[in-house]
Amino acid sequence: MGESVILGIKDLYKSFGGVAAINGLTLDVLEREVHAVIGPNGAGKTTLVSQLTGVVLPDAGQVVFRGRDITRMPAYRRPHLGMARSFQITSIIHDMTVLENVVLAVQAKAGHSYRFWESAIVDDQLTEPAIRALTQVGLEAEAMQIAGPLSHGEHRQLELAMVLATDPELVFLDEPTAGMGREDSTRMVSMLESLKGSCTIILVEHDMDAVFALADRITVMVEGRAIATGTPDVIRADRLVREAYLGEDMNTAVK
Amino acid sequence: MKSLTLRGWVTLVVLVALALLPVFVNMTGREFYLVLATRLVILAIAAVSLNLILGYGRMISFGHAAYLGIGAYAVGIPAYYEIYNGFIHIGIAVVVSAAFAFLTGLVCLRTRGVNFIMITMAFSMMVFFAFVSIEEYGGDDGLVIEVRSEFGRWVNLENDTVLYYVCFVSLLGILYLIRRIVHSRFGMVIQGARGNEDRMQSLGFDTFRYRLVCYVIAGALCGYAGALLGNFTSFISPEMMDWTRSGELIFMVVLGGTSSLFGPVLGAGLFILLEEILSGFWLYWQLIFGIFLILVVLFAKGGIDSWLGRRPER
Amino acid sequence: MDWTLLTVQLLNGLQFGILLFLLASGLTLIFGIMDFVNLAHGSLYMVGAFFCATLTQWLDSFWLGLLLALPATAIVGVLVEQIVVRHLYERDHLDHVLATFGLILVFDTLTQMIWGPDGQVIPLPAWLDGQVSLGDAIEVPTYRVAIILTGLAVAFGLFILVTRTRLGMQIRAGASNRKMVSALGVNIGLLFSIVFVIGAVLAGLAGMMIGPITEASIGMGNQIIIVAFVVIVIGGIGSIKGAFIAAILVGLIDIMGRSYLDVLFKMFMSAQNAETSAPAVSAMLIYILMAVILAVRPSGLFGPRGR
Numbered sequence: 001m002g003e004s005v006i007l008g009i010k011d012l013y014k015s016f017g018g019v020a021a022i023n024g025l026t027l028d029v030l031e032r033e034v035h036a037v038i039g040p041n042g043a044g045k046t047t048l049v050s051q052l053t054g055v056v057l058p059d060a061g062q063v064v065f066r067g068r069d070i071t072r073m074p075a076y077r078r079p080h081l082g083m084a085r086s087f088q089i090t091s092i093i094h095d096m097t098v099l100e101n102v103v104l105a106v107q108a109k110a111g112h113s114y115r116f117w118e119s120a121i122v123d124d125q126l127t128e129p130a131i132r133a134l135t136q137v138g139l140e141a142e143a144m145q146i147a148g149p150l151s152h153g154e155h156r157q158l159e160l161a162m163v164l165a166t167d168p169e170l171v172f173l174d175e176p177t178a179g180m181g182r183e184d185s186t187r188m189v190s191m192l193e194s195l196k197g198s199c200t201i202i203l204v205e206h207d208m209d210a211v212f213a214l215a216d217r218i219t220v221m222v223e224g225r226a227i228a229t230g231t232p233d234v235i236r237a238d239r240l241v242r243e244a245y246l247g248e249d250m251n252t253a254v255k
Numbered sequence: 256m257k258s259l260t261l262r263g264w265v266t267l268v269v270l271v272a273l274a275l276l277p278v279f280v281n282m283t284g285r286e287f288y289l290v291l292a293t294r295l296v297i298l299a300i301a302a303v304s305l306n307l308i309l310g311y312g313r314m315i316s317f318g319h320a321a322y323l324g325i326g327a328y329a330v331g332i333p334a335y336y337e338i339y340n341g342f343i344h345i346g347i348a349v350v351v352s353a354a355f356a357f358l359t360g361l362v363c364l365r366t367r368g369v370n371f372i373m374i375t376m377a378f379s380m381m382v383f384f385a386f387v388s389i390e391e392y393g394g395d396d397g398l399v400i401e402v403r404s405e406f407g408r409w410v411n412l413e414n415d416t417v418l419y420y421v422c423f424v425s426l427l428g429i430l431y432l433i434r435r436i437v438h439s440r441f442g443m444v445i446q447g448a449r450g451n452e453d454r455m456q457s458l459g460f461d462t463f464r465y466r467l468v469c470y471v472i473a474g475a476l477c478g479y480a481g482a483l484l485g486n487f488t489s490f491i492s493p494e495m496m497d498w499t500r501s502g503e504l505i506f507m508v509v510l511g512g513t514s515s516l517f518g519p520v521l522g523a524g525l526f527i528l529l530e531e532i533l534s535g536f537w538l539y540w541q542l543i544f545g546i547f548l549i550l551v552v553l554f555a556k557g558g559i560d561s562w563l564g565r566r567p568e569r
Numbered sequence: 570m571d572w573t574l575l576t577v578q579l580l581n582g583l584q585f586g587i588l589l590f591l592l593a594s595g596l597t598l599i600f601g602i603m604d605f606v607n608l609a610h611g612s613l614y615m616v617g618a619f620f621c622a623t624l625t626q627w628l629d630s631f632w633l634g635l636l637l638a639l640p641a642t643a644i645v646g647v648l649v650e651q652i653v654v655r656h657l658y659e660r661d662h663l664d665h666v667l668a669t670f671g672l673i674l675v676f677d678t679l680t681q682m683i684w685g686p687d688g689q690v691i692p693l694p695a696w697l698d699g700q701v702s703l704g705d706a707i708e709v710p711t712y713r714v715a716i717i718l719t720g721l722a723v724a725f726g727l728f729i730l731v732t733r734t735r736l737g738m739q740i741r742a743g744a745s746n747r748k749m750v751s752a753l754g755v756n757i758g759l760l761f762s763i764v765f766v767i768g769a770v771l772a773g774l775a776g777m778m779i780g781p782i783t784e785a786s787i788g789m790g791n792q793i794i795i796v797a798f799v800v801i802v803i804g805g806i807g808s809i810k811g812a813f814i815a816a817i818l819v820g821l822i823d824i825m826g827r828s829y830l831d832v833l834f835k836m837f838m839s840a841q842n843a844e845t846s847a848p849a850v851s852a853m854l855i856y857i858l859m860a861v862i863l864a865v866r867p868s869g870l871f872g873p874r875g876r
Binding site: 363376389498499539553 | 600604606608653656657660662663664666667668670671672673674675677678679681682791792795798799801802806845848849851852853856857859860863864867868869
């Protein structure tokens with residue numbers, strides 16, 4: 001550690017119809033760390049991700065990526081700076097094949113897509129990185145299958161492959177183990193572990209096992225603000241966190 | 256020889272039938288079939304162009320007939336001023352259609368769902384009413400042209416058979432073009448973007464721009480079909496752009512099965528054949544047509560395409 | 570400056586706007602609450618006009634004709650909703666559009682089968698057929714004033730219905746969150762049917778009121794439905810207030826534009842150019858207005874706000 005700040009969030013504020021979902025959030029994410037964001041339901045974690053990925057724009061505050069103010073940058077420009085995200089509710093493209101899904105991800109970074117003549121799916125420049133990403137998550141056998149009918153766990157793996165295929169510097173993972181059983185979760189966590197160090201990861205999660213296995217630092221959000229940020233040990237010991245977090249999870253994770 | 260699926264056979268049979276039709280007409284002297292087939296092929300081109308945005312892109316444009324009208328007037332108005340050069344006609348048809356698609360697309364593609372449908376409808380009616388009020392070019396009564404587009408010695412459109420083959424070859428060319436577009440990087444983005452807006456944006460695609468380009472291509476192709484139509488009918492009226500015409504085009508695409516390459520051709524064929532047969536029987540044939548349409552929507556959503564079995568690849 | 574002409578045209582614009590409001594209000598409710606694209610709304614407008622024509626002729630009374638044509642139109646609305654529309658709520662917009670397009674064909678043909686291809690005249694009682702004076706020198710057709718007053722009364726009634734009654738509350742709740750309302754025990758199927766029928770009656774009423782002026786004719790709904798769509802797009806889907814403001818705006822701009830655009834053009838171009846271009850441009854005015862408003866507010870003036 002001891003790295004520089006890759007993403008700086010300062011006094012972020014967002015309200016919906018008078019209710020503040022994000023209420024003055026300040027947070028620095030360090031280069032190449034795995035930074036988990038946890039908190040009770042309604043704390044604003046999902047809103048935070050949508051603000052940081054540009055899906056919804058904040059009312060006030062600042063988001064700086066590698067020294068560049070990206071607060072109001074539209075969502076579709078952010079991947080080109082090196083950011084990628086996975087969705088809480090799986091957002092793969094159901095009627096395309098697994099390979100096509102990942103090819104799209106590769107294509108997005110490979111310059112513009114105003115090419116009307118050559119077939120995309122036989123283009124090595126696109127398929128090679130795609131297959132590599134699929135191999136990384138263990139889905140290469142399913143490459144030619146239509147994505148929709150696959151299992152939930154496989155959908156999540158595909159989501160991750162789409163993230164990896166773009167070779168990102170900063171990744172937002174929005175509850176990557178959501179809806180997964182024990183076995184799938186463990187596999188996902190070990191996959192994410194192998195990612196550690198190659199890029200920065202901001203991880204929003206409810207699964208405390210995953211959080212404590214992966215996180216270098218943890219931020220606890222309550223009612224739209226960060227009430228504590230620190231290493232897992234520090235967070236475990238923090239009384240404010242224990243009180244605020246309605247967490248039986250917290251207590252079971254503390255062993 | 257590779258074995259063909261049912262889908263492959265139907266496509267082949269239809270194409271061969273269309274290719275050989277003039278020979279049949281020549282032998283039997285039934286001019287009427289040539290007229291019917293020419294209209295079928297032209298509308299098939301329009302339907303295929305609509306499918307690019309409707310089927311592959313899921314943009315429900317209810318104003319596509321506007322381009323047929325623009326293309327037709329692109330032939331009619333220069334002819335009115337005694338400019339008969341076919342290249343100029345086609346040039347104007349395609350360029351004006353593309354421009355109209357671009358300008359209206361800028362507005363309508365920022366909207367969604369119901370709004371998009373209504374706005375595309377409204378813009379096509381705007382052009383309709385504009386032409387109705389231009390007395391010079393016939394207004395409501397339309398424009399009659401005496402001479403078809405001229406392309407020099409080699410292609411004489413005054414010959415109905417030549418016109419038919421120009422239309423047929425155009426259809427083949429456009430089908431091939433759309434096939435390449437759909438499988439290209441561009442096509443991947445368009446298909447990915449239907450119903451997955453957020454996902455595509457977070458991958459890094461400015462979906463609005465891609466859709467706009469797709470919309471312009473579809474409009475330009477339909478404008479070309481309009482130019483062919485203008486040559487075919489020699490009576491050009493705003494009626495061609497009425498929103499109910501756009502509805503018929505959508506019907507053709509759905510009947511044939513959306514997002515299949517050849518589906519719209521089959522749909523256009525079925526639509527026109529039904530129209531011909533039914534209108535011969537009964538004055539009030541549109542009643543049956545309307546009921547048929549409702550039944551298709553309620554019970555046969557996949558169109559002819561779904562009866563031909565699963566697609567092996569897109 | 571011909572004040573009489575100006576007043577008459579203003580009144581015409583207002584009247585057209587009120588008529589558009591009657592059409593658009595039902596339609597925007599149907600769009601907003603059921604997310605259902607109803608192209609056949611214009612057919613209900615036509616059906617209302619024809620019912621009124623026939624009943625007026627049979628009973629020799631415009632009032633009775635109007636009064637009885639309303640429930641008759643309501644019945645048609647119920648039939649349409651039960652037989653076709655209700656199976657489509659769960660489908661996508663393309664299905665709505667195609668099915669209701671089919672309905673238009675059915676209605677147009679049925680109407681022709683029953684009433685023949687010619688239009689039907691709706692005769693007005695003598696006292697409505699005359700003129701009424703506004704101030705000293707200006708006389709305007711009584712009937713136009715009657716339409717405006719009736720339309721405003723209906724608009725007021727709608728306002729009360731939507732804001733002050735339980736049904737109205739359910740309608741507004743259903744507009745924002747259908748599943749929630751259903752989970753709270755409201756009979757969604759019944760609510761949708763009621764909304765559809767209200768829309769049908771409003772459309773029919775519009776047809777009945779315009780009938781004496783333009784006569785009931787086949788396909789009369791197909792052109793005005795487009796203008797109603799423009800009104801809804803400008804006003805914002807689901808918003809009755811938006812529909813009202815947009816309708817008046819569109820009505821006035823359309824009528825005044827057609828009457829006075831050439832005058833405006835003559836101020837900065839030759840008379841000949843003005844006369845050839847004005848008709849075409851005035852025909853396009855409301856669509857240009859729509860485009861301008863959408864450029865600034867893609868969801869319309871009072872539509873659901875985007876992010």
